[in-house]
Amino acid sequence: MSIITHAPDQASISRISNLRLGVGIAGLIAGLAAGIGLLSGGHATFNTSSLLTWGLPVSTYVFFVLTSTGLTFVASLAMVFGMKDFYPIAKRCVWGAVVTLIIGFISLGLEIGNPLRMLWVIPTNMAVSSPMWWMGLFYLTYAILLVWKFHLINQGDWDSSQSRIIGIASFVAVIFAHATLGSVFGMMSMRPFWYGPMVPVYFLITAFLSGLAFIMLFINLDYGVNHANMSEGAARAMSRQLPAIFGVVLGLVIVFTLAKTMTGLWSNVPENKIVTQYIASSALFQFELWIGMVLPFIMMLSSKRHEATTQVVAGGLVIVALFIGRYEYVVGGQLIPMFKGAWADDLIAYAPSITEIGIIILAISVGILLYALGDKKLNLSDSPRK
């Protein structure tokens, strides 16, 4: 266990812990109430259609599984690449990766028509030409390795050769998993807004940013928004290395976002140009770019980047921006009707239904409660004794 140099402010930590529990339970009730339509009306309660097939639940899935990827990357800084300062937050990151993966799978599972059928038809049919089949294979591998790794470090086994190998394997598996998730979209040449070999790279970078943003927000909240409440090692990682890494990755994502937007606006292909025009002129995009990315980037350039409060605000804003970005990306690729003539003569109108919103509130609430459970029962602040 790391040494805590200051007496932690237990009152604020406990207050935030209770608040988290309350938000989780309230969210669970609200999510169940809003999502109950799924039981009675099935997927007809969604606002998706044969014109626009994947909506909010799919973009939520993409957001959370990529966040899981990012959290694994950060944990790997210590457990794969030996950057010891990150050990004090590594266990929390691994648990966060498990939880966000579960949130993603709940969201996707409730969106799919026959989710249970997946259990036998996917392994028995070996559809190796499908990017989605590979995505499933790698995410399953990743999930098993991740839970295994967490089990080992929860037993205090941080550095045995078995533990190291599992850590490396889960790091490799998650790279393949995110790459194939990127390919699910990037290989669709019939949808120019998605198509491109850089999509897996884009997913990799935004996944890393997503994981970093979650750490900036939630680990600070876990310790009462005060680095003094952390162990010395954790405080050092949170106040020195992380803001710098966060700033660099955020800068890269801003460049990527601007490049994709400008390329889209310049393009003559309607599926790219018109959709990018539509998205770029929306208030959501402007919020995403200026408030959700540029402002946190400026915060990371200032000397206040070391402070917990600044990190919480920056992390929260980036999370919102990335969520908007995933939604724009998933929905944007489908806005132009595929070959419908005058039956659909404009961009397809889509706004998530109450049921769709309920499903994601439900999934997130389950995640919050699982995280709270881990925080209470699994000693997430643990780190190697040496």
Added chain:
Amino acid sequence: MARWGMVIDLAKCTGCQACSTACQMENNRLPGENYQDVLYYTERAQPTPVLKWFPRPCMHCEEPSCMHVCPTKATFKTEDGVVLVDWNKCIGCKYCMIACPYGVRFYTDEKPTIEPNVKDVFPGTGDLSWNPPYKGPQQDNAHGVGIQPHGVVSKCTFCYHKISKAPKGTPDLSNDNPALREFVPACVRTCAPTARYFGDIDNPNSEVSRLISDRKGVRLLEHTGNKPQVYYLGESGAVPGFSRPDNKS
């Protein structure tokens, strides 16, 4: 083994939508879920706009992207070249709908396009999504024929329940031969101006092969590489690219 394909002569097509109606009746389609649709669009702007139409079934591609992306092999191609969905394997992920460049796939559980919801008027029993008073083809979930179960994707089958029973070696399935009429797809059988032809496109002696060859049949969206087995004749073998109405550009 035949490789079934279709030829649509746009010079003869009147846009009457009898094909869509016949398909709906034959395959128990819900309003808005047209396996066989006729698309309408305008060319040129005011004051000289021209209304055009374009009949569009599933293209039953040689290289169907919907099949390649399916994570369970629920979408498959039969030996005689027809792209079908095995509803027993479909998990309802809808990736095939994303990957189809022609927009010809439909998910069972969607908001109704008209009220009252026909599914509520004739509620389904068991796994079936609805229970129409008249059922066309015999239920065959393994080939995506009949009433859709919940949570699956469906599509045009080239009336597989008919064509699969045709005598082997038949070069064309047309109304001209009374002995073969029962095996002719509904849209072809009902087409009053005989704008549709159906046959074995691998057989050089079939009428469809000759038409494609003699009149330089074209396929839709060739750049996608899907290689449709539906060919168009005439001068309007394409739908213009997407553009928003002027006031929204």
